[in-house]
Amino acid sequence: xxxxxxxxxxxxxxxxxxxxxxxxxxxxxxxxxxxxxxxxxxxxxxxxxxxxxxxxxxxxxxxxxxxxxxxxxxxxxxxxxxxxxxxxxxxxxxxxxxxxxxxxxxxxxxxxxxxxxxxxxxxxxxxxxxxxxxxxxxxxxxxxxxxxxxxxxxxxxxxxxxxxxxxxxxxxxxxxxxxxxxxxxxxxxxxxxxxxxxxxxxxxxxxxxxxxxxxxxxxxxxxxxxxxxxxxxxxxxxxxxxxxxxxxxxxxxxxxxxxx
Amino acid sequence: xxxxxxxxxxxxxxxxxxxxxxxxxxxxxxxxxxxxxxxxxxxxxxxxxxxxxxxxxxxxxxxxxxxxxxxxxxxxxxxxxxxxxxxxxxxxxxxxxxxxxxxxxxxxxxxxxxxxxxxxxxxxxxxxxxxxxxxxxxxxxxxxxxxxxxxxxxxxxxxxxxxxxxxxxxxxxxxxxxxxxxxxxxxxxxxxxxxxxxxxxxxxxxxxxxxxxxxxxxxxxxxxxxxxxxxxxxxxxxxxxxxxxxxxxxxxxxxxxxxxxx
Numbered sequence: 001x002x003x004x005x006x007x008x009x010x011x012x013x014x015x016x017x018x019x020x021x022x023x024x025x026x027x028x029x030x031x032x033x034x035x036x037x038x039x040x041x042x043x044x045x046x047x048x049x050x051x052x053x054x055x056x057x058x059x060x061x062x063x064x065x066x067x068x069x070x071x072x073x074x075x076x077x078x079x080x081x082x083x084x085x086x087x088x089x090x091x092x093x094x095x096x097x098x099x100x101x102x103x104x105x106x107x108x109x110x111x112x113x114x115x116x117x118x119x120x121x122x123x124x125x126x127x128x129x130x131x132x133x134x135x136x137x138x139x140x141x142x143x144x145x146x147x148x149x150x151x152x153x154x155x156x157x158x159x160x161x162x163x164x165x166x167x168x169x170x171x172x173x174x175x176x177x178x179x180x181x182x183x184x185x186x187x188x189x190x191x192x193x194x195x196x197x198x199x200x201x202x203x204x205x206x207x208x209x210x211x212x213x214x215x216x217x218x219x220x221x222x223x224x225x226x227x228x229x230x231x232x233x234x235x236x237x238x239x240x241x242x243x244x245x246x247x248x249x250x251x252x253x254x255x256x257x258x259x260x
Numbered sequence: 261x262x263x264x265x266x267x268x269x270x271x272x273x274x275x276x277x278x279x280x281x282x283x284x285x286x287x288x289x290x291x292x293x294x295x296x297x298x299x300x301x302x303x304x305x306x307x308x309x310x311x312x313x314x315x316x317x318x319x320x321x322x323x324x325x326x327x328x329x330x331x332x333x334x335x336x337x338x339x340x341x342x343x344x345x346x347x348x349x350x351x352x353x354x355x356x357x358x359x360x361x362x363x364x365x366x367x368x369x370x371x372x373x374x375x376x377x378x379x380x381x382x383x384x385x386x387x388x389x390x391x392x393x394x395x396x397x398x399x400x401x402x403x404x405x406x407x408x409x410x411x412x413x414x415x416x417x418x419x420x421x422x423x424x425x426x427x428x429x430x431x432x433x434x435x436x437x438x439x440x441x442x443x444x445x446x447x448x449x450x451x452x453x454x455x456x457x458x459x460x461x462x463x464x465x466x467x468x469x470x471x472x473x474x475x476x477x478x479x480x481x482x483x484x485x486x487x488x489x490x491x492x493x494x495x496x497x498x499x500x501x502x503x504x505x506x507x508x509x510x511x512x513x514x515x516x517x518x519x520x521x522x
Contacts (some may be wrong), residue, residue, distance in 0.1 A: 155356045157329050162373035162422065163349040171374075176363040255362035255404045 005104045041224040048230065049224030058212070063232065066197050066208040069125060073132025081137045082182065085144025087172070095145060102138065110135030111198045114203055128200040128208075135196040136189045143185025147178035180256020181246070187244035194237045209233050273304025276327065276458045278424065281335035281481075284321055294483035295321050296332070301477060301486065305425075306456040310469035312512070313479030319462045320356075322484065322488050323428050326460060327353040339426070349373055351426040352419035356434055360403045360414050366390065367399040369414050373422035384412070389417040392451065409440040415459045420451065426458040433468070445471055449496060466516070471498055490516050 025043045032042035041049070053059040088094045113134050114127075121127040151174065159173035201210025209229050216225035248257060261269040271298050271310040284296035303309050311319040324330045328347040339342045339351065346359055347353075352373075360369050370389050374382045390399055393413040403411050412432055419427055429448075449472065452459055469476045476490045490512060494504055 141268065152358065154359045155361065157327075157347070157353065157359070158359055160329075161327065161347040161349065161351075161353050163347075172375075173361070176361070179363070251402055252363045255402065 011163075032232065038223070041227055045224040046227045049228035050224065050231075052260050053212075053225065053228060059232070060206060062209050062212050063236065065205075066201065066210070067236075069128045069200070069205075070132055070190075070193045070197050073129045073197070074136050074190060076129070077133050077136035077140055077189070077193075078186070081140035082144045085141040086148050086178065088141070089145035089148030090174070095149075102142065106138040106142065106247070110192075111199050117200075118204060123204055125205060127204040128197065131200040131204070132193045132196050135192050139192060140185055143182060143189070147181035147185070148174065149239065151177045176252070180253050183244070183247055183253060183256075187241060187248075190240055190244055191237065194240060196232070198233060209236075243258070266395060273307055275302050276305040276307070276339065277301075277303040277460070279322075279326075279335070280338065282322070282325065282332045282337060283334035284318070284325065284330070285333045296325075297483040297485050299335070299484070301384060301489075303460060306458055308452055308459045308472060308474045310473035310476045311460065311462045311479060312466065312469045312476050313464065313484060314481050314516075315464050317479050317481050318484035319464075319479050320430050320477075323353070323430050323460060323462050325427050326350055329353070331342070333370060334434045348389070349422050350424050351428060352422060352424040354415050354419050354427060354429040354432050356413075356431050358411075360418070362403050362412050365400050365402055366395055366406070366414050369403070370417045370421050372418055381489065385421055389421045392420070392454075393417040395448070407440075409444060410435050412444060416448070416451070420455065424457065425458065429459065429461045431462055431464070432466075434463075441468075453496070466509060466512050467500075470505060476512060477514060488512075490515075495518075507518065 028040075029044065031041050032040065050059070053062075088098055109132050113131055115128045117127040119133075121130055155173050155177050156169070159169045164172060191248075197208065198210035198213070201208035202214045204213075205211060209232060212229040213226050216222040216229065248254065265496060279299050279301040282299040283294070284294055286293045286295055291522070299322060301309075311322060313319045321330065325332050326344065328344045328351070329346075344351075361372065364372065367390070371382050371386045374385055377385065386399075390396055393416060395410060395413055395417070398406065398410065403414065406414070416427075425489055433444045436444060445468065448459075461469075461472060470492055473492055477486055478488045478490065479485065480487050490508060492508055494502065494508070498505060
């Protein structure tokens with residue numbers, strides 16, 4: 001009963017954006033048909049491009065290749081940056097020593113690392129994974145540092161009061177206290193990873209959605225494939241974000257996001 | 261009322277806690293702030309003592325040193341003759357507000373200090389204290405969905421569950437509305453009478469102090485010194501319109517330098 005109600009609510013929330021998208025598609029198609037210069041393929045052209053990709057077995061292959069690189073780069077960054085960031089945030093002296101370096105490295109676009117990535121790892125998966133790693137590492141580390149530093153002192157004091165030693169304090173108080181902030185950082189960083197993979201694939205490898213876009217243009221100006229690739233990138237980015245967002249609804253995390 | 265006399269614990273009680281020439285100086289950015297100045301106090305086993313003073317006078321600092329969160333810069337605080345060096349589950353601090361862990365349910369919070377107990381015993385203890393503070397039916401609820409008064413009950417239950425000798429309460433009802441505050445005072449007294457913990461209760465509310473305490477320690481503005489210790493010789497339950505109650509309360513009002521007229 002309740003589910004049915006919720007489903008109907010969802011439908012009502014969805015029809016507006018869906019209708020808007022439909023209108024845009026129609027306008028797009030009409031616009032393309034009224035003038036013959038090739039500024040952009042029309043929606044039908046893009047659908048044709050998608051069908052082409054599916055037919056040649058490239059769509060799934062490229063999506064998997066891109067996701068594979070994102071998974072590795074992101075996971076490595078998470079595994080290294082979060083524990084490191086938590087430790088640094090916990091230790092004020094370490095934070096003071098490292099902060100200037102972090103602040104210099106952080107604003108360097110991951111794309112600026114492309115020559116170095118190729119120098120170190122050659123053209124291939126490793127270079128792309130390294131670029132994603134670099135793009136995720138600094139924002140994640142800063143998130144972790146800030147998350148530790150914003151834990152209210154009462155939680156730490158209460159934990160110590162109940163006799164927790166350092167190790168137990170970390171996993172019973174510190175860790176649960178930072179999870180909500182970390183999740184926000186993870187979600188934003190996964191978005192960055194998805195941006196970086198496309199750029200990395202344009203230069204460092206010969207598969208993946210970024211490669212698809214460059215290749216489609218170079219190998220015969222197939223702009224229908226370019227736009228199809230962009231569309232797939234957008235949809236997968238949306239799904240990744242939605243997946244991370246759903247974690248924020250877990251009850252023992254949710255306290256971190258309310259006003260109260 | 262002689263001050264030196266009243267420093268000692270209530271008559272016939274074994275000394276639980278002694279504060280011996282304690283002073284506290286904070287230094288920040290080269291600025292020296294003297295917060296506590298030569299505090300001497302003894303608290304008896306099972307006694308209910310209120311530390312009363314204006315906001316920011318240093319009474320919370322004193323309570324934090326009793327808990328072992330801060331070390332005094334001069335003097336020593338002893339519990340059962342042993343100098344306090346760090347926090348200890350035998351003395352549980354109840355925080356002003358938001359001391360409950362928001363990532364744990366009511367049950368999880370109350371059982372927080374019991375992780376070393378076997379599961380069955382832990383569950384039984386948790387159930388006992390859930391009942392004592394009247395939160396049956398809310399065991400699986402997260403603090404976010406509780407009212408301020410209920411959260412404060414969770415914190416008191418979490419403290420009692422580890423069976424401490426002492427409770428250190430830092431303006432625990434300060435953020436509650438006045439009706440809830442009255443109810444909570446009654447509940448705290450009921451629990452105190454049932455469990456006979458030594459309680460040190462920081463407040464800036466004169467009525468609250470006189471309603472609850474065996475002795476009220478009146479503190480001056482910063483740097484805090486003990487101005488006077490007032491013994492509240494009214495048996496519980498206290499009639500808060502009795503002449504003796506009003507006399508004691510008004511005496512403290514005068515001591516603090518407030519005429520009781522608005």
